[in-house]
Amino acid sequence: MGFYLEQAYRIGDNxxxxxxxxxxxxxxxxxxxxxxxxxxxxxxxxxxxxEWFEEFDAKVWDRQFDEDxxxxxxxxxxxxxxxxxxxxxxxxx
Numbered sequence: 860m861g862f863y864l865e866q867a868y869r870i871g872d873n874x875x876x877x878x879x880x881x882x883x884x885x886x887x888x889x890x891x892x893x894x895x896x897x898x899x900x901x902x903x904x905x906x907x908x909x910e911w912f913e914e915f916d917a918k919v920w921d922r923q924f925d926e927d928x929x930x931x932x933x934x935x936x937x938x939x940x941x942x943x944x945x946x947x948x949x950x951x952x
Contacts, residue, residue: 900908927933943949 897905897908
């Protein structure tokens with residue numbers, strides 16, 4: 860690889876690192892803004908936010924679970940659970 864091409868790659872790598880660090884700082888700044896806004900909510904507003912967030916979080920979790928099922932990420936765990944059940948390794952809760 861020539862000198863200038865190596866320099867171009869090095870500059871490109873440094874630029875990507877800079878952009879990634881900048882994006883991370885922006886994300887953390889946004890999180891801090893959200894935290895600050897939540898801390899300023901009145902009791903009734905906080906209750907409404909909590910209710911909304913619980914519903915939102917449940918929907919996100921459900922989507923992730925559905926995606927994991929669809930892609931087979933849980934197949935091994937399900938097979939192991941069924942095998943344990945059939946082997947008598949489970950008990951009533």
